[in-house]
Amino acid sequence: MRKLKLLFYCALTAAVLTPAVVFAAQTVTEGERLGKSCAGCHATNGYAPGEYIARIGGQNTDYMTKAMKDYAAGSRKGSVEMSIVAKGYSEDQLAAISAYYGSKKWMNSTNKTDKKLVAKGKKIAAENGCFDCHGAKGEGMDAFPRIGGQNKGYMEEAMKRYKEGLIESEEMAVVKDMSEEQLTALSEFFSSLR
């Protein structure tokens, strides 16, 4: 009896101590299966090292899901690459990929930023209520994207598209009256924000 009990405890301990990786290896989510190939442009875990390709690891899932669906539907114009790529997946698959990258830890951009432009951008952001939706650290929430620590070239190009009306958004109408110089400053600021 005592021996049996011991065996039981051993089995229990083994179950508890079994490394998580072994378990993880058994279940591959749909998001991981489909999302790994995205890293060819967006880098491993979505931590794109350049300036003009977005960081997607740790981005808010709801925002990414909406953006991907809009790319596929053709209503989020401007990024031709993403319009073509997003059409290759179903809506459920796009949501799964978004959840996969959304579940990663966010890692801030390594882009170099200009101090003067950052200061200028900070002022523009405060005057235009950017923090109201995107949060004090630009962390965003739900359908509002994280922009603090995002790559600067990507953000600048995205804002130009909001300005030109290629991407429709009531909230982002705030950039319509801004100059390109102001958008550059905003991108520098948010890219540097921690």
Add this chain to the structure above:
Amino acid sequence: MTISRRNLIKYTTAAAAGAAVLGTSTLASAAQKQTAKVMPKKGKRIVVLGGGWGGCTAAKYAKMEDPSIEVILVEKDPKFISCPISNLVIGGQKKMSDITFTRDNLAKNYGIKIVYTEAVALDAVSKKLTTVDGTIEYDKLIISPGISYAYDTIEGLDSPAAIAKFPAAFKAGPETVALRNMLVAMKPGGVVVMSVPPTPYRCPPGPYERASLIANYLKKHKPGSKIIICDANDDVTSKGPLFKKAWADYYQGILEYVPDSQVTKVDMSTGVITTEKGEIKSAVANIIPTMKAGQSAFDLGLMNKPEDTFVRADAFTFESYNFKDVYVIGDATHNGAVGGVPKSGYVANSMGKVCASAVVRTLNGLEPVEPSLANTCYSMVNDDEAIFVSAVYKYDYNIKKIVSASGGVSPKREKLFAKHEEDWALGIWNDMLG
């Protein structure tokens, strides 16, 4: 140059091979060396042969999926030189140092063991890969052989001197530098000939991007010069309308495109290039011969049919038709077996991930998951504008091959796409080596 341990081994081996002709004792010691075991196997082990785009990705993603499995990467060249972006070295926009990396982070960040040596034989029954430095046992072997050139398809391209005079430069390295230097040294007014091999070949838009960048260079630095593209195919094989538009807008009188003009003969003493349509006297000629799988694919017995020049592998897992537990990925795969994917670096990167997962899962007694691949590939048409092609690929259960799920090209050339090209390279280099 400092001599690393690896180079020392290489030179010693070369010296031994030379001496072997003279005496049997060195031959015997070389054989002894090959049978000695490198790193005796304890637990589960994946060996990856070939440290290019497919191999580095497969090694890294295998470790990411299950760090408890031992992963050994076998590669002969200590340097990783990127073929994508190498056209910019030929065009003068980038330097070799911009595209040359080490694989050190794969060892440091993921615990991958890297052995710089050359594979010579495969025993798929007892699961042993023989290298010049010893035998390595495996449970699963992933081979990413890359490509080699069928020099014998062109008359006159039959000696190291002829090959050096007409470099293909489709494996980035010394030939990339040689071609760049030839262009710089060329007298103004000279004719550059470039041949495009028949499909399938590595990087379909690659020759046309290169021709565009050479034309860009000639326009600025070599007045009166021109480049003639002798294409074995009946039309531009990738991004055709976009390339032709750029050529019409920027390179009229500098770039001449001739379809259906496969190069049949080269003459290294005169520089005359013979094609199906006639003869051209070249000052510089970038002769890209018909391509086939890398030599290791032939040497290790991976060819399935006598006429095959690429490796047949299962489209779901990339397990080779010939050997159980031996997998083949990248440009060396046979499109008739895996499906209609281009031979691009991005596809090799995607294949590496699919294959690594299939290998890790089967090694752990699990079913492999359905493949999903993608491709995005940029081409520069001058100093600051680029075009691209993108696609997503999925597995078709009816035909048991990989098929396109979506795809398209850029509507036009743009400066922004050139910035994307640069950042794309940073992203995918990170994904393979970071």
